[in-house]
Amino acid sequence: MAAADSPSAALRRRDLCSRGIRLAGKMRSDVVDLLDTYVERQGLDASASVAAVEGVPAAAVERWDEQTGTQRLLENLAAYRAFRVLLSQMLEEHREQLGEADAALGRAMASVLLQVSAFAYHLEELLRLESRGPPSEEGAPPPPAPHLGLFERKLRGLGVLRELAQWAVRSARDLRQLTKPSPGSSSVPSRAESP
Amino acid sequence: THNLRKMACTWDVSSKRRHGQTDFCYTTNDLPPAVCFKTKEKRVEIPVPESSTTVTITTNSISGTAFTTKRFEIHKTDISFVPLTPHILSLTPDFSTSTLNLKWSDNGSVFPYGLDAFWQIQILRKEAVEKVTQVTYYSKLTHEDIILSWNWTSDMPLECTSHYVKIRCYINVTQFVGPKDWSDWSPVEEVPGKDTDPNGGGVFPQDTVVAVGSDVTICCVHEEGQQIQMTYGSQVYPVIHLSSRSSAIRVLNASASDTSGTNVVCSRSEAAIDGTVLIDGTVLFVGYAPDVPQNLSCETSNFLIIKCTWKPGRPSGLYGKRGTNYSLFERISGKNVSCEVDEMNRERVCGFPVLADQNNYDFILGVSNPIGQTQSSLLVDLTQRVHPKTPEKLTVSGNSSTSVHLRWFVNGSFAEIRLLCQIEISSGHSERKMHNVSMPGGKFSTYTAQLNTLHPYTKYQFRVRCSAADHFWRWSDWSRAEEHTTLEAP
Numbered sequence: 001m002a003a004a005d006s007p008s009a010a011l012r013r014r015d016l017c018s019r020g021i022r023l024a025g026k027m028r029s030d031v032v033d034l035l036d037t038y039v040e041r042q043g044l045d046a047s048a049s050v051a052a053v054e055g056v057p058a059a060a061v062e063r064w065d066e067q068t069g070t071q072r073l074l075e076n077l078a079a080y081r082a083f084r085v086l087l088s089q090m091l092e093e094h095r096e097q098l099g100e101a102d103a104a105l106g107r108a109m110a111s112v113l114l115q116v117s118a119f120a121y122h123l124e125e126l127l128r129l130e131s132r133g134p135p136s137e138e139g140a141p142p143p144p145a146p147h148l149g150l151f152e153r154k155l156r157g158l159g160v161l162r163e164l165a166q167w168a169v170r171s172a173r174d175l176r177q178l179t180k181p182s183p184g185s186s187s188v189p190s191r192a193e194s195p
Numbered sequence: 196t197h198n199l200r201k202m203a204c205t206w207d208v209s210s211k212r213r214h215g216q217t218d219f220c221y222t223t224n225d226l227p228p229a230v231c232f233k234t235k236e237k238r239v240e241i242p243v244p245e246s247s248t249t250v251t252i253t254t255n256s257i258s259g260t261a262f263t264t265k266r267f268e269i270h271k272t273d274i275s276f277v278p279l280t281p282h283i284l285s286l287t288p289d290f291s292t293s294t295l296n297l298k299w300s301d302n303g304s305v306f307p308y309g310l311d312a313f314w315q316i317q318i319l320r321k322e323a324v325e326k327v328t329q330v331t332y333y334s335k336l337t338h339e340d341i342i343l344s345w346n347w348t349s350d351m352p353l354e355c356t357s358h359y360v361k362i363r364c365y366i367n368v369t370q371f372v373g374p375k376d377w378s379d380w381s382p383v384e385e386v387p388g389k390d391t392d393p394n395g396g397g398v399f400p401q402d403t404v405v406a407v408g409s410d411v412t413i414c415c416v417h418e419e420g421q422q423i424q425m426t427y428g429s430q431v432y433p434v435i436h437l438s439s440r441s442s443a444i445r446v447l448n449a450s451a452s453d454t455s456g457t458n459v460v461c462s463r464s465e466a467a468i469d470g471t472v473l474i475d476g477t478v479l480f481v482g483y484a485p486d487v488p489q490n491l492s493c494e495t496s497n498f499l500i501i502k503c504t505w506k507p508g509r510p511s512g513l514y515g516k517r518g519t520n521y522s523l524f525e526r527i528s529g530k531n532v533s534c535e536v537d538e539m540n541r542e543r544v545c546g547f548p549v550l551a552d553q554n555n556y557d558f559i560l561g562v563s564n565p566i567g568q569t570q571s572s573l574l575v576d577l578t579q580r581v582h583p584k585t586p587e588k589l590t591v592s593g594n595s596s597t598s599v600h601l602r603w604f605v606n607g608s609f610a611e612i613r614l615l616c617q618i619e620i621s622s623g624h625s626e627r628k629m630h631n632v633s634m635p636g637g638k639f640s641t642y643t644a645q646l647n648t649l650h651p652y653t654k655y656q657f658r659v660r661c662s663a664a665d666h667f668w669r670w671s672d673w674s675r676a677e678e679h680t681t682l683e684a685p
Contacts, residue, residue: 043428043458048474100539101454101514150402151458151476 013129017175020122024175027115028168034108035161041105042154053159055082055143059166064173072174073127077134079167080120086160087113089145093153116164119171126178196243197279198305199371205238208254210263218253218261246271271372278366278378279305281314284342286360286384293349293400295386297360301343303336310336311367315377318347319359322438324383327358336366352399355414356388356437389416390441398461398477404517404565407451407481414443415461415475422464427479428457451512452481482512484567485519488543488560491571494580494668497607501547501577503558511564514538519564523547526557554578554611578612579666586616586659586671588641591679596651599679601644603659605671609636613664618644619673622655633664651684 039046052058057079061067067075091109094102124134148156196202208214220231224245241248253264284298301312314332319325332345349358361380368375389395398415405411417423417440425432425444432444444459456478463473486508493503503523511519521534523545534545547558558573586603593599601618614636621627632644642661649655658676662669 041453042455043453045460048460095515097515097517098454099515099518100537101518103539149397149476150456150478151398151460154455154458154478155474155476 009129013126014179016122016126016129017179020119020126020175021172023115023119023122024168024172027112027119028165028172030108030112030115031161031165031168034112035158035165037105037108038157038161041102042157044154044158048155048158050155050159050162053086053156053163054146055086056160056163057082059163059170061170067174069178070127070130072177073123073130074135076167076171076174077120077123077127080116080123080171081137083116083160083164083167084113084120085143087116087164090157090160093145097150112164196274196276199276199307199368200243201240202243202274203238203240204250204269206252207237208263210254212262213257214262215255215257215259218251218255220251220253222249224248243274244269244271273373275374275376276366276368276371277376278302278312278364280379281362281364281381283360283362283381283384286386288353288358288386290353293352295347295349295353295358295360297345297347297362297384298342299362299381301334301336301341301364303338304340306336306338306366306368308336308338312336313365313367314343314345314362315364316345316347316360316362317380318349319361319383320349320437321356324359350410351412351414351443353386354389354395354397354399354416355412355443356390356441358386358388359383360386388438388441390438395440396475398459398475400477400479402456402478402480404480404482404513405449406566407449407483407512409449409481411446411449411479412443413446413459413477413479414441416441417461417463417475424462424464426458426460426462446479449479449481451483452479454514456480480513480517480565482517482564482566483509485511485562485564485569487569488562488571491558491560491573493547493556493558493573493575494582495549495577496582496584496671498549498577498581498611499608501549501556501580503545503547503560503573505543505560505571507543511566513564513566517565519562521545522561524559524561525550526559527555528553549577576666578663580668581609581612581663581666582669583607583609583614583661583663583671586642586661586674589657589659589674589677591655591657591677593679594682596682596684597649598645598647599649599655599657599681601646601657601659601677602641603674604639604641605661606639608638609640610638612636614642614661615664615667616642616644616659616661617670618646618657618659620646620649620655620657622650622653625650649681651681654678654680 057075087109091106091113094106094109127134216233216235218231219234219239220229221241222229223242247268247270250267250269251264253261256262279302281299284300287296289296297316312334314334315329316332317329318327320327334343361383363378363380365377396416398413414437415423415425419439423434423442425434427444427446434442434444437443458476458478460474460476488505489508491503491505493501495501518538521536521543522531523534524531525547528550532547536543554577556575556577560571562569584606586605589601589603591599591601613633615631615633618630618632619627620630630646634642656676656678658673660670660673662671
């Protein structure tokens, strides 16, 4: 991290990191459950291959262990801000397409969206402990949802949730890395190695 | 002849010799003098004779000397009538409904009034331009040029492959004695499919709604010669070849789809560079037209809003923006209200404002979804459909051993009717008693009643409910109970 920490800041950061790791773990299991429900309710094939979703930073990263703590937090924050927009779009589309007909899936999505927003706020807290603070979101309106057919939207939703599940794993690793006294000691799996 | 007035005569010259102009003469109904003129053509247009005409054709040499002459006796029965080839004005596709709209001119100004005209319209399709259907359309000529219009709905999305249309006509000129025949076919008009568009690709129709039991053709426009597989839901379907870039499946007697629709997936056999199998798809929503609303009932609890309720009948199976829309139209006032309805609530509710100076309401509840529409109607006299809200703020007072004074509030504007309120009196050991009291209704008023002949030093529970006095419809719910103990006897 950039500046020498005072003992209270280090303690605060350790606390935030460990709470963040727990939040990421919970988020991951909820996302995996949501994925199962989503695939089943949307009539998709669980093995369907989905092209990379535009606007979603990839969880797999090269030379993970060389990243600084700030880089990790900034990349995480960019990802979860993007997921917040994408999940909001998915929820909006879900209500438009199905109304109250599949409220359970809607509630599951809303719950994950809430956790993503909370995690983004958490990352902003961690960045505030550094001198620079989190990048502001003003002046960067979220990209509008692309005009896609319904089936493509279903696949896009699948891609978003899959990537989010990967990010939850990576975030836990990143936060564990931040709690270590010295930077980088273990490597991040590439996409293939991710669980 | 094309127009019953002029006829075209054509001929040929068998001699190999080079020849110059031709002298053409004809008589009108065989009466002299003949009409003559020179022509370089081998085709002339002359009036159609009443009965017959004699034609003399003299072929001259280059120098102008006649070298052959021929006479023809042409009777009216020899002249054939073939209408001019019709001309398609426009062929307009509506992709959302897979409908082609054809417009053409009937060229009626050329013909006398009232003739019967028959138009054969041929629809062709696919790469091989195969005939799909041929239809005969009938019209009456009115001695004016009328633009005729005809619609045809394809059994497959127009994007799937190119559709072609051509038209010809037959005019039934009863008084024309010569042979009558169909015109030539018009030039073909084309609506190109997406399989002719270099960037065209995808599965069609996109995200459409069909009725349960429909037969649906769904196509996949892909790269030239690509092998594809198409699944409907979880079932692989046999593929129908439409063109080198378009294949289709045919789903018969489609059953109701799940909430999120039935996915139709087109997957290419060979994977993309990064190993992923390229897939395209669409979602088909299969549902029912809305059922006729059952048990439509309307009442008011406050003479401000009329609340109509009904049972929706069979679910349509369509939700969200494809769900069922309800609107309440009142015929007397002409006012229309669209209803916000919770699809998951078994009973449907819609509010309509009470209108000034109007007691009778002639309601039509309109119901529609993408598949169909229906309606239910109800005529009500609002004064006979009063279902007051639960009485509130019941208070019981009295400093007597045998009587009490009750006050309560009913939310609503009942100035136009009388209210009947029922007070339930119960006390520990004696049987429950009912006391009815009626009074003029008020506007958001408090109402009172006096009860006598009670027992001294007795704990009573009182509650009250109200309804319309003159035309009973429904009691309100009971108010909360209030306790009161009468004083000891003096």
